[in-house]
Amino acid sequence: MPSLKHVCVFCGSSMGAKPAYAQAAEALGRLLAQRGLGLVYGGGDVGLMGVLARAALAAGGEVTGVIPEALQKMEGVGHLELTNLHVVGSMHDRKALMAELSDAFIALPGGIGTLEELFEVWTWGQLGLHPKPLGFLDVDGYYDHLHAFLDHSQAQGFLRDRHRAMAAVESDPATLLARLDAYQPPAIVQIIARDTA
Ligand code: AMP
Numbered sequence: 001m002p003s004l005k006h007v008c009v010f011c012g013s014s015m016g017a018k019p020a021y022a023q024a025a026e027a028l029g030r031l032l033a034q035r036g037l038g039l040v041y042g043g044g045d046v047g048l049m050g051v052l053a054r055a056a057l058a059a060g061g062e063v064t065g066v067i068p069e070a071l072q073k074m075e076g077v078g079h080l081e082l083t084n085l086h087v088v089g090s091m092h093d094r095k096a097l098m099a100e101l102s103d104a105f106i107a108l109p110g111g112i113g114t115l116e117e118l119f120e121v122w123t124w125g126q127l128g129l130h131p132k133p134l135g136f137l138d139v140d141g142y143y144d145h146l147h148a149f150l151d152h153s154q155a156q157g158f159l160r161d162r163h164r165a166m167a168a169v170e171s172d173p174a175t176l177l178a179r180l181d182a183y184q185p186p187a188i189v190q191i192i193a194r195d196t197a
Contacts, residue, residue, distance in 0.1 A: 004181055006038040006064070008102035010117040011048040012110035013075060016142075021109045024139040025051040028108065028173045033061025035177065040102045042094070043067035043085055044075025048108055053080055066098050095120060104180040105134040109142040118167075125185070126163045128192025133183030135168030135176050143169065162186050 009032075015022055025048040032039050039056045042049050043065025056063050057080065064084040067077050068091055077085065088094050099105075099121055107118035124130055136143050147169060153159040166185070170176035 004103045006040050006102045008040040008098050008105045010114045011108035014047040020140045022051045026055040029055030030059045031173045033059035038062040040064045045079035046076050066094050068094050107136050109139050125166050128189040131185040131189050133180040138171050
């Protein structure tokens with residue numbers, strides 16, 4: 001059973017169309033802080049990323065940002081007093097460091113950046129490169145269409161049941177955290193992750 005200490009959250013650099021998205025980002029940031037879990041995120045103060053980080057900081061949480069040098073200005077880095085800020089050389093370095101620093105991964109609603117980030121850690125899990133849990137915090141059915149597509153992918157034989165099952169989908173932050181904490185990677189993933197560590 002994972003013992004979570006640091007949770008990476010990927011989310012939109014925009015606020016999205018509904019207030020419910022920011023409310024969920026705020027609730028998740030606060031919950032992580034209340035549980036004593038460190039937040040690892042993209043480091044900026046834009047969109048849901050800023051809401052999430054501000055909520056975790058306001059609740060006394062530890063917040064670590066990881067940002068490529070070139071994005072610092074665009075994503076409002078420096079507006080927030082983060083606990084730790086890592087300025088890295090590239091998007092690839094960003095994702096690698098976020099993955100290394102984190103014990104679990106959550107996607108809040110977001111755009112293609114958010115999807116790309118969660119799908120990358122999911123595919124690394126599928127390949128057995130890590131045994132860490134991941135999931136979607138689905139707010140107001142934002143991810144319904146994506147999961148309908150993944151049903152299709154599964155039905156068409158491109159996505160295995162055991163790989164689909166690696167990603168939890170919940171609408172309540174506490175339920176999602178409980179599922180991530182209880183995650184047991186498939187035995188094969190545990191073996192590959194151990195042998196490649
Ligand atoms: P979005 O969900 O598109 O609003 O983007 C959310 C976050 O993902 C922002 O911090 C973007 O800088 C980041 N992002 C976008 N594309 C990538 C990428 N290829 N690799 C890493 N981060 C990315």
